[in-house]
Amino acid sequence: MRRILPLLVLALMAVGGLATPAAHANASAFSIMMDDDNLIYRGDQTRDNALVRMKALGVDYVRITVLWSVVAHGMKKSQRRHADRPSAYRKANWDRYDRLVRAGKTLGVGVYFNVTGPGPRWAMGKAPKSERKYANTWEPKPREYFKFVKAVGRRYDGTFKDENDKHALIPRVNFWSIYNEPNQPGWLTPQYKGTTPWAPVMYRDLWYYGRTALDATGHKKDVVLIGETAPLGTKNHNPPSPLYPKKFIREFFCVNSRYKRYTGAAARRRHCSTLKRIQPFRYFAWAHHPYTKRLPPTKRDFNRDSITMANIGELPAILQRMHVRRDATAKRNLAALTEFGYETDPPDPFSGISPARQAEYINVGDHIAYSEPKVVANTQFLLNDVKGISRYRKSDKRHWFTYQSGLYYANGKPKPSAIAYRLPLVITSKGGGSTSLWGQLRFLPTGTQTQVYMQFRPAGTKQFATVGPAVPVTNPLGFFETTQAVGGPGTWRAVFVEPFSKTTIISREVPSSG
Secondary structure (H helix, E strand, O other): OOOOOOHHHHHHHHHOOOOOOOOOOOOOOEEEEEOHHHHHOOOHHHHHHHHHHHHHHOOOEEEEEEEHHHHOOOOOHHHHHHOOOHHHOOHHHHHHHHHHHHHHHHHOOEEEEEEEOOOOHHHOOOOOHHHHHHOOOEOOOHHHHHHHHHHHHHHOOOOOEEOOOOOEEOOOOOEEEEOOOOOOOOOOEOOEEOOEEOHHHHHHHHHHHHHHHHHHOOOOOOEEEEEEEOOOOOOOOOOOOOOOHHHHHHHHOOEOOOOOEOOHHHHHHOOHHHHHHHOOEOOOOEEEOOOOOOOOOOOOOOOOOOOOHHHOOHHHHHHHOOOOOEOOOHHHOOEEEOOOOOOEOOOOOOOOEOHHHHHHHHHHHHHHHHHOOOEEEEEEEOOEOOOOOOOOOOOOHHHHOOOOOOOEOOOOOEOHHHHHHHOOEEEEEEEOOEEEEEEEOOOOOOOOOEEEEEEEEEOOOOOOEEEEEEEEEOOOOOEEEEEEOOOOOEEEEEEEEOOOOOOEEEOOOEEEOO
16 A cells, blocks of 8 residues: 655655755655545545545545635534634534545545635625625634634544544544635635735734644644645736735745835835744745646746746745745745646536646646655646536536546546556657656555566557666655657657556556657
């Protein structure tokens, strides 16, 4: 079985000078998958089937949205003063999370909780009439969020007994992040107050109180991510105008576009004094969602304050420039990529790319993440496509408002990306009569030492032939690199043969123009 890896050990391997197969690559980036629909909203059998499939693909952790409004649903007014206790919430509201954590432990898949709004209306500020549509995300009250995170931290500290399941002990969760996409109005508003970026000010308080709540409930030494930022923004300065991630990060740490500290009135408008109570910052990595929409992962967005997969290496560099005190782990300026994926056509004719292109792009994205020495994780969003919204016709763009970025269609049929995700393969360079390739046997149990065969089919022929000797795979997470003395046009693939059962697993076919 694939073991759940200690994340801090992985990060230290990535940046602490331990041997890696490439001098400037991160051979310890672990694999995360996100699919809330299948893991927490579709029942026990669907959840377990999804976990088993994820495990077979090589997933190390699943990212789960612990939604404040879902857990607090139906909470009585008299219970709100005790909102820091799990018992203040409906017992049934915890079930989906309890059962997932228990199933993850049984099946050997780690769980990380993203504890986030939107929250219940009573825990929000009052939105103006012009912004009523954002009432559920408008100015969340930090002290109420503190209580909620404290209740979650208590329930998943490894000592809490499940009142709904014969008082069985609930397994501990030790991997967290604070809020989701705070630079997007669908999660946090207002983004601006006048011309002042306001979401970073609110997130500073949410981070402080969320982190303090985890500390107070036995999670002080856990892995805690900061950020969970979205990749794009706008140049508008309206309450619902999303902030570009670089600008959000600068404003969060109270520096201007030249990375100079705000002072005087500019600092007061941004409540920069709140930085003092947070320092030293204690976080494991800055979490980010480097989507590129329909662009290839190698093509960056036009705005220099965007952070997509194509320029993900700029995220650690930005963190390095912040003028704040941080603990030893935060000083490493690590990045964790906690959402990434491409929608396909079929089924979505409006936002999708071809299934073959999706397979290619997620492999290229994985290689980019691997190539950045301070990126410690990459995340596939989703396992399965979400069904369209039935009240709209399929010819209506609103039907496809759900996401179709799965490795499998909604009916369970695999896309080419399912094979590509399990055994990634990318041509990294060509020239001089040779071809260099990178890949990963993601599905192998951690620490397995084995080998993989490279095969090539010359253009105009029908048969693949093995090229060169077997390539040794000694990296704990199954990464491998090789250069083969073949440079002409044709198609490459990687082949793994399980030594005992002789089961053969083959990568996607990767064309080479020579």
